[in-house]
Amino acid sequence: MSENESIFLRALSDRINSIRAQNEFEEEPDISEIPDELISEIQDELIYESDIVPNDMRHEIEAELSDIKKSRMADAAAVRQAIANEWGDALDALDHVLACAELINRRMTRALRHGGAVLIKKRPRPDPETATGAPLMCLFGLSIHARACVIATEVSILIRDGLFDGAESRLRTIYEHAVIMTLILRDRTYEAAERYQDHACFEELHRLRILQSSFADPIFSNHAAARESIAEEIAEGEGFADRARARWGKEIREQYEWARPALPPEMRNRKRITFSDLEAAAGAQLMRGDYIGYNYYVHAGPYMVINHVNFNAAHIFPMRAVVDQERVSFVGTRCVRMIRWMSEMLAITVARESGDYDAILYFCEMTNFFRDALGKFERNEGKL
Numbered sequence: 001m002s003e004n005e006s007i008f009l010r011a012l013s014d015r016i017n018s019i020r021a022q023n024e025f026e027e028e029p030d031i032s033e034i035p036d037e038l039i040s041e042i043q044d045e046l047i048y049e050s051d052i053v054p055n056d057m058r059h060e061i062e063a064e065l066s067d068i069k070k071s072r073m074a075d076a077a078a079v080r081q082a083i084a085n086e087w088g089d090a091l092d093a094l095d096h097v098l099a100c101a102e103l104i105n106r107r108m109t110r111a112l113r114h115g116g117a118v119l120i121k122k123r124p125r126p127d128p129e130t131a132t133g134a135p136l137m138c139l140f141g142l143s144i145h146a147r148a149c150v151i152a153t154e155v156s157i158l159i160r161d162g163l164f165d166g167a168e169s170r171l172r173t174i175y176e177h178a179v180i181m182t183l184i185l186r187d188r189t190y191e192a193a194e195r196y197q198d199h200a201c202f203e204e205l206h207r208l209r210i211l212q213s214s215f216a217d218p219i220f221s222n223h224a225a226a227r228e229s230i231a232e233e234i235a236e237g238e239g240f241a242d243r244a245r246a247r248w249g250k251e252i253r254e255q256y257e258w259a260r261p262a263l264p265p266e267m268r269n270r271k272r273i274t275f276s277d278l279e280a281a282a283g284a285q286l287m288r289g290d291y292i293g294y295n296y297y298v299h300a301g302p303y304m305v306i307n308h309v310n311f312n313a314a315h316i317f318p319m320r321a322v323v324d325q326e327r328v329s330f331v332g333t334r335c336v337r338m339i340r341w342m343s344e345m346l347a348i349t350v351a352r353e354s355g356d357y358d359a360i361l362y363f364c365e366m367t368n369f370f371r372d373a374l375g376k377f378e379r380n381e382g383k384l
Helices: 007-021 036-046 055-114 116-120 133-160 164-186 191-215 224-248 257-262 275-282 285-296 302-307 325-354 357-381
Strands: none
Touching (some): 007 036, 055 357, 116 133, 116 325, 133 191, 133 325, 164 191, 191 224, 191 257, 325 357
16 A cells, blocks of 8 residues: 555654654655664554544444444354253253352361361471461362362353353363362372462562562652562562471472372472373373363464464454354363362362261262263263
């Protein structure tokens, strides 16, 4: 597009001529001869000047934008209805499973409270300043399970809305929670739970130092109070980190070092622990293929970018919710299985540690609901 045809290029040229008139250049330059840095600076100024857009184009943009918004709303409603028509029973069963999981968590919380006297005796490394031993392990079980249920609720909503990339990315997070929860709750020495707790300070220190580095930019020169607050938090965090290193060794700062005592002997002596080691120790290898697939929906990897191109569609790249029967079944079954896995583990562990064995009966009563939800997602899979 030539300068005479382009509104933007004419505005760019006018701005360059204005600079020339202020003796920035001795003679009128061609745009191609202007340094790229100056062109970029002028462009950055122009794109934020709303009056550069002529009225006739502004009305055209507003009309097209209005059409797109209406179309998006209509498409979203149509997708939700189509998914509800085909998968309504299964999705309602998933929501019922999540209610069951919440009830199990509530019952195990009661077991934790009522079994305090039993739990307090199971602290091989008592600490007057923080929870340790069995009470800490059970608290982590309840917390991780609760977080997984919140994320599973997001999955349910995303499925209903036909947003499957988001649903699969959230499955990835549930899976990570399940693997970590398994290692913590299986460790009868309770050391993994205590190391997991102590590793938290290193995560927070990393965040704070990145934030501190950002605030060093001159753009934040007026934020002295914020910089001072961050420095104070780092100093406090370093105190916790020193105590963690004194307790477990300097390696505790590494991402998965907390899990070392929960690993089998053949893994425990490895110099560096990876998440795949945690998966293997948790017995989750069969789901690793799914987990790698979930990663594609989280990261900006080339596989998903390439495979999202469709030259036969109205848009080359998908930008709206879709109806995808196969992915409803895939996401639904995986979500139910992982929540069942975590609920069972929580019930067995807290009941055993607290001595309130009848708490397990809550999970026993719920097993048919988990089975029913799986069946509904898997039965519909045969229609694909």
